[in-house]
Amino acid sequence: MASGASVWELSDLCTPWCVHVVATLGIADHVEAGVTRIEDLAARSKSDAESLQRVLRHLVGRGLFDEPAAGVFALNDAARGLLHAGARIGFDLDGFGGRMAYVWGSLLAAVRTGAPEYQTVFGVPFWEDLEAHPQIAAAFDALMGPGHGTPDPEVLVTGGWDSVRTVVDVGGGTGSLLAAILRARPGVRGTLVDLPATVARSAEVFQAAGVADRVTTAAQSFFDPLPPGGDLYLLKSVLGDWPDREATAILRRCADAARPSGRVVVLSGVSPDESGPASPALLMMVLVGGKDRTLAAFREMARAAGLDVLAAQSQGTGRFVVECVTTTSR
Numbered sequence: 406m407a408s409g410a411s412v413w414e415l416s417d418l419c420t421p422w423c424v425h426v427v428a429t430l431g432i433a434d435h436v437e438a439g440v441t442r443i444e445d446l447a448a449r450s451k452s453d454a455e456s457l458q459r460v461l462r463h464l465v466g467r468g469l470f471d472e473p474a475a476g477v478f479a480l481n482d483a484a485r486g487l488l489h490a491g492a493r494i495g496f497d498l499d500g501f502g503g504r505m506a507y508v509w510g511s512l513l514a515a516v517r518t519g520a521p522e523y524q525t526v527f528g529v530p531f532w533e534d535l536e537a538h539p540q541i542a543a544a545f546d547a548l549m550g551p552g553h554g555t556p557d558p559e560v561l562v563t564g565g566w567d568s569v570r571t572v573v574d575v576g577g578g579t580g581s582l583l584a585a586i587l588r589a590r591p592g593v594r595g596t597l598v599d600l601p602a603t604v605a606r607s608a609e610v611f612q613a614a615g616v617a618d619r620v621t622t623a624a625q626s627f628f629d630p631l632p633p634g635g636d637l638y639l640l641k642s643v644l645g646d647w648p649d650r651e652a653t654a655i656l657r658r659c660a661d662a663a664r665p666s667g668r669v670v671v672l673s674g675v676s677p678d679e680s681g682p683a684s685p686a687l688l689m690m691v692l693v694g695g696k697d698r699t700l701a702a703f704r705e706m707a708r709a710a711g712l713d714v715l716a717a718q719s720q721g722t723g724r725f726v727v728e729c730v731t732t733t734s735r
Contacts, residue, residue, distance in 0.1 A: 575598045674697055677725060715729055
């Protein structure tokens with residue numbers, strides 16, 4: 406949004422809800438398949454033609470979809486973004502996308518209390534909701550996993566891989582990053598730690614990568630003692646999901662489990678001090694009370710967990726990596 410935008414432009418709720426509606430109805434997929442007339446789009450999506458046309462014309466005015474003739478709609482570059490698997494999941498009001506959309510109704514409560522208020526909308530905290538609804542949990546895993554593109558196996562800042570024989574991916578989802586690491590380094594073995602339903606979905610990821618014979622899984626919470634003796638404990642997109650107390654507890658579990666010379670590597674959730682304040686991460690605030698942290702704040706947290714920051718560096722991909730060692734190994 407250009408500077409000087411009015412408060413009315415900044416507070417537009419109509420457009421994002423229209424995007425969610427057409428994504429949920431699969432309109433872009435229908436148009437891609439050659440269904441372009443509004444009557445046919447309504448029939449195919451089981452919706453009211455007049456109401457759907459009004460939504461689509463609003464989006465045309467915002468640059469999403471074209472209307473080359475009255476009542477006929479076409480994809481443009483922006484609308485083709487709705488064909489991506491991640492968009493289907495993230496915008497689908499009948500699935501996980503609905504959870505992310507409706508939870509914004511708890512933002513006021515979250516600001517007033519300083520605590521996640523997901524349960525005020527859905528009746529239970531976020532993680533319990535995922536556990537109770539396997540389809541929602543599977544969509545969450547898919548959104549967090551391979552749909553984000555090919556994982557980058559270059560996760561170390563110092564020391565290289567010569568001393569690494571075992572990698573423990575803590576909260577690693579369905580294992581896409583661990584699979585990429587093992588595929589790039591045939592001499593390394595891995596352990597995936599995540600909740601039982603998520604770990605169960607990892608088998609096909611490791612099989613497809615050709616690394617299933619070098620992986621073990623630990624179906625557990627990362628708040629419980631972790632598999633011990635690893636050379637490298639990896640936390641990708643984990644710490645930003647939790648408030649300070651829980652994030653410190655996760656780091657402590659890694660520190661307790663690592664070899665004396667082992668390392669703990671954090672990917673995402675920490676930003677360089679010189680970049681200014683950490684990202685607001687408002688979605689994580691309302692979902693689970695999580696937040697991003699500056700490197701200075703993370704150093705204090707790591708120290709409380711028995712870790713020292715060994716190195717931190719922005720990689721070519723723009724990812725910021727923080728590498729830690731246990732305080733007893735310094």
